[in-house]
Amino acid sequence: MLVGLEDSFGNPSSMHAYGRNSRQLVESAREQVAAGIGSSPEEIIFTSGATESNNLALIGLMKSLLPQKNHLITSAIEHHAVLHTAQALENAGYQLTILPVDSEGFISPQTLKNSLRPETALVSIMMVNNEVGTVQDLKPLVDIAHQNGTFFHTDAVQAAPCLEIDVARMGVDLLSLSAHKIYGPKGIGALFIRSGVDLEPLFYGGAQERKMRPGTENVPGILGLGAAMELRVDHLTSRLKKFQELRSYLCQGLSEIAPDCMINGPADHVSPHVISATFPGLDGEMLLFHLNQQGAAVSLGSACTSESIEPSHVLSALGLGEEDIDSTLRISLGESSTQNQIDQLLSIFTDAIQRSRIT
Numbered sequence: 001m002l003v004g005l006e007d008s009f010g011n012p013s014s015m016h017a018y019g020r021n022s023r024q025l026v027e028s029a030r031e032q033v034a035a036g037i038g039s040s041p042e043e044i045i046f047t048s049g050a051t052e053s054n055n056l057a058l059i060g061l062m063k064s065l066l067p068q069k070n071h072l073i074t075s076a077i078e079h080h081a082v083l084h085t086a087q088a089l090e091n092a093g094y095q096l097t098i099l100p101v102d103s104e105g106f107i108s109p110q111t112l113k114n115s116l117r118p119e120t121a122l123v124s125i126m127m128v129n130n131e132v133g134t135v136q137d138l139k140p141l142v143d144i145a146h147q148n149g150t151f152f153h154t155d156a157v158q159a160a161p162c163l164e165i166d167v168a169r170m171g172v173d174l175l176s177l178s179a180h181k182i183y184g185p186k187g188i189g190a191l192f193i194r195s196g197v198d199l200e201p202l203f204y205g206g207a208q209e210r211k212m213r214p215g216t217e218n219v220p221g222i223l224g225l226g227a228a229m230e231l232r233v234d235h236l237t238s239r240l241k242k243f244q245e246l247r248s249y250l251c252q253g254l255s256e257i258a259p260d261c262m263i264n265g266p267a268d269h270v271s272p273h274v275i276s277a278t279f280p281g282l283d284g285e286m287l288l289f290h291l292n293q294q295g296a297a298v299s300l301g302s303a304c305t306s307e308s309i310e311p312s313h314v315l316s317a318l319g320l321g322e323e324d325i326d327s328t329l330r331i332s333l334g335e336s337s338t339q340n341q342i343d344q345l346l347s348i349f350t351d352a353i354q355r356s357r358i359t
Contacts, residue, residue, distance in 0.1 A: 001185065001227075004220035012217050013208060022219050029226025036229035037156075037175065038166040039192050045209045046222050049189035050157045051081040052202070053176035054124075056191055056212070057153045058085045060199030061122050061174065062094055069121035071095040073150075075107055076317035077129050082155055083313070086124070095119070103319050104266040105134030112141055116148040123150055127165070128158040131314040131330055132265030133274035135163065142171040151197060157181050160232065161273050162240040173197050179221065183335060184228030188221030243272040243333050246342060250275060250331065253346040258353060264318060264328065273333040278320065282327045282356045290352035291329075296345050299330045 004025065010018025012026050027041065034041040047053045062072060074086050076098050083098075090096040097115045099107050107125060116123075123145045128135050138154060145152045153174035156165055160182050167175055175192040179185055191212075193199060199212060206214030254261045254277055264276040279287065284300055291298055300312075311325045320328070331345075 001220040001224045004223045008219065012219060013206075022217075026217055026219060026222050029222045032226035032230045033177070033190050036165070036233050037177070037192060038168045040195065043167075043192055043195055045191045045193060045212045046217060046225070047189045047191055047213055048187055048218070049180075050079075050155060050176045050178035051189075052213075053178075053189050053191035054079070054081040054153075054155055055085050056199060056202050057174040057176060057193075058082065058089065058122065058124060059202060060212075061151055061153070061197070062089055063200040064198050065121040069119045071097070071117050071120040072122050072124070073097045073099060073112065073115055073120060074124045075099045075101060075126070077101050077105055077131075077134075077314045078124065078126055079130055079155055079157070082124055082126070099125075101134075101317050105129050105132055105136075105314070105318055106266070106269075107136065107141065109140045109144055113144050116145070116150060118148075120145075120148060120150045122153060124153040124155070126155040126158070128156070128163065128271045128274075129265070129314060130158045130274065131312060132276040132318065133158075133271040134265050135159070135269045135271055137269070138170055138172065146171065158271065158274065161271075162236065162243050163271060164236065167192055167194070177225075179225040179228055182228045182232045185221050185224040188218055188225050190225065239335065240272070246333050246337055246339065247272040247275060249339055250333075250342050250345075251277075253342065254349070257346060257350050262324075264315065264320070275331045275333070276315070276328060277331060278324050278328040279353065279356075280324060280327055281358055282353060283358050284327045284329060284356075286356040287327075287329060287352055290355050291345075291348060294348040294352070296348060299332075300328070 008022045008025050010022045012019060012022040030041045030044050033044050072086055072094055074082055086096055099111055101107055125136055125141055142152045151173040154172050155176045157178045173194045178189040201212050203214050208214050251263055258279055260280050262278040288300055311322055315325045
């Protein structure tokens with residue numbers, strides 16, 4: 001990133017040497033991102049992050065298929081970057097179906113099949129849920145959509161930290177990524193658009209990114225995303241093993257200090273870096289407050305909804321009642337997490353639990 005800030009400061013769209021140098025760096029980063037998900041570099045579009053990628057995927061695809069197709073299908077546990085976009089499309093006159101999930105966050109292939117129509121343009125189902133870690137088995141869902149002549153998009157942001165992403169094997173047509181989930185910079189992301197899939201752009205005014213995302217490129221951010229993706233691939237296996245071991249250790253510790261603690265989501269087919277834990281009879285906000293006072297960085301839900309007073313739509317969709325939702329914390333594991341840190345967390349949890357009981 002320092003190279004992009006200090007040395008290669010030229011506009012990548014310029015024809016002079018400074019611009020050409022920046023262009024070469026941007027294209028090298030595009031190759032790094034493509035290699036990380038098994039795509040061609042020409043299928044990668046850089047964006048400001050996954051929220052923009054999701055908006056471009058949904059709005060761009062839906063607009064491109066009018067008037068023949070105007071129906072969108074998504075699930076009840078999607079990130080708001082998908083759900084709110086889908087609801088905005090519905091308000092604009094498009095048809096929308098929101099699929100239910102079971103108590104672990106899985107979508108029934110039969111439910112999807114029953115919801116498809118001749119006019120269904122797109123199905124958007126996330127790869128890994130950001131609150132409970134459910135790893136959706138996408139291939140059967142993709143196959144069902146394609147049999148109907150329907151495109152398939154997935155938000156793979158929460159899968160990127162420790163799970164393999166292979167667009168060829170998955171068969172998806174569109175896939176959203178964000179750099180900051182893989183230790184890259186904030187404010188940069190990418191959208192995979194399978195060759196042959198046409199989108200209407202969200203913005204107009206330039207020829208950058210195949211006219212899909214006009215505007216001067218964020219060169220330092222793009223270089224950061226490329227480097228982060230390459231490092232992700234190098235450390236994927238070891239990171240997954242580490243997260244699995246730490247998750248098991250943390251869940252065992254929580255069950256010992258809070259025997260009625262419930263871990264939400266599936267026991268298997270779960271991304272190990274996300275733990276959603278319900279502590280019946282406790283005030284989640286007070287528990288969060290006491291843990292934060294002791295230096296523990298945990299949350300009531302996803303970071304993107306931390307300022308919302310609404311109950312978690314994900315936990316509601318899984319069937320949790322309002323009291324249990326209010327007693328739920330999300331704990332995330334990261335590259336720097338250690339067993340010693342988990343021991344520290346568990347040691348302050350005991351006191352925080354005592355202070356957070358609902359009287």
